[in-house]
Amino acid sequence: xxxxxxxxxxxxxxxxxxxxxxxxxxxxxxxxxxxxxxxxxxxxxxxxxxxxxxxxxxxxxxxxxxxxxxxxxxxxxxxxxxxxxxxxxxxxxxxxxxxxxxxxxxxxxxxxxxxxxxxxxxxxxxxxxxxxxxxxxxxxxxxxxxxxxxxxxxxxxxxxxxxxxxxxxxxxxxxxxxxxxxxxxxxxxxxxxxxxxxxxxxxxxxxxxxxxxxx
Numbered sequence: 001x002x003x004x005x006x007x008x009x010x011x012x013x014x015x016x017x018x019x020x021x022x023x024x025x026x027x028x029x030x031x032x033x034x035x036x037x038x039x040x041x042x043x044x045x046x047x048x049x050x051x052x053x054x055x056x057x058x059x060x061x062x063x064x065x066x067x068x069x070x071x072x073x074x075x076x077x078x079x080x081x082x083x084x085x086x087x088x089x090x091x092x093x094x095x096x097x098x099x100x101x102x103x104x105x106x107x108x109x110x111x112x113x114x115x116x117x118x119x120x121x122x123x124x125x126x127x128x129x130x131x132x133x134x135x136x137x138x139x140x141x142x143x144x145x146x147x148x149x150x151x152x153x154x155x156x157x158x159x160x161x162x163x164x165x166x167x168x169x170x171x172x173x174x175x176x177x178x179x180x181x182x183x184x185x186x187x188x189x190x191x192x193x194x195x196x197x198x199x200x201x202x203x204x205x206x207x208x209x210x211x212x213x214x215x
Contacts, residue, residue: 001175004053004161004183008032010045012186017050024052026105026127026163026183028083029059040076047077053125055105057083063092074102081124083107086114091121098122105161112146119151119158127183130174131164141170145177152178168192 004024005016008031016022025046032039043056054077058069070082070093082097083105084090094104098121105125106118110133115126128147130140144162151158162174162182168191174182184192 001179002181003171003189004055004181005050005189006031006163006165006183006185008035008042008046009186010042010049013046014049016186016189021189022050022052024054024181024183025050026055026083026161028057028107043073043076043080047079050079052079053081053103053105054079055081055083055107055125057107058085058093061087061089063089063096066090066093067096070097070102070104071100081105083127084123086110086118091117094118094121094123098124107163110143112143112150115143115147115158115160116150116156119156123158125159125161125181127161127163129164130162130170131166133164134166140164141173141177144174144179148178 002023003021004026005013005022006026007013008027013025032042035042047054056073058066060066060069066084073082074080081103084094086106086108094106097104103124105127106123107127109115109126109128118126128143133140133143147160159180162179165171165182165184165188168188171182171184
């Protein structure tokens with residue numbers, strides 16, 4: 001399973017990219033708004049840091065408006081993937097954009113049925129929202145697992161991005177059920193690195209080294 005970072009903070013993205021573990025980035029208007037910067041400049045800078053798919057989201061509600069917006073975003077860099085909401089109008093836009101060779105990531109997916117529709121419309125990626133599904137008393141990882149099963153059974157090439165990741169266990173569970181990708185917030189990636197036994201081990205090695213380094 002590949003890992004993307006879900007962030008629009010270029011310092012976070014640069015730091016995690018230097019670890020050598022991420023393969024792409026997902027953003028959304030809310031994340032970019034938090035940075036208080038120009039949307040297009042942020043996307044351009046992210047593309048200069050990470051050599052992989054960079055998802056940038058349209059904000060229009062009608063397909064006729066999503067398409068020119070998507071074309072403008074796609075022109076920023078060849079790695080830009082257009083995030084499109086899982087709506088009837090979004091599906092229309094995905095179908096047209098896919099025929100133009102513009103890759104899309106259908107977002108706000110909450111069921112395997114929605115994921116199937118997005119894949120049939122021509123989406124390159126679908127993003128089931130694990131944490132938000134959990135929030136309404138359903139099982140987000142189960143939705144990912146169902147989507148993995150359906151896509152495998154019918155030979156669908158659309159890649160599955162486990163999104164709305166809240167904690168490291170979500171990442172592990174998404175990997176176990178076969179998600180292609182998990183897009184993970186900076187804070188969760190930092191938690192994945194750490195383990196108390198690792199900290200104890202490093203501390204012990206350093207203390208042992210102090211006793212022998214001058215002998």
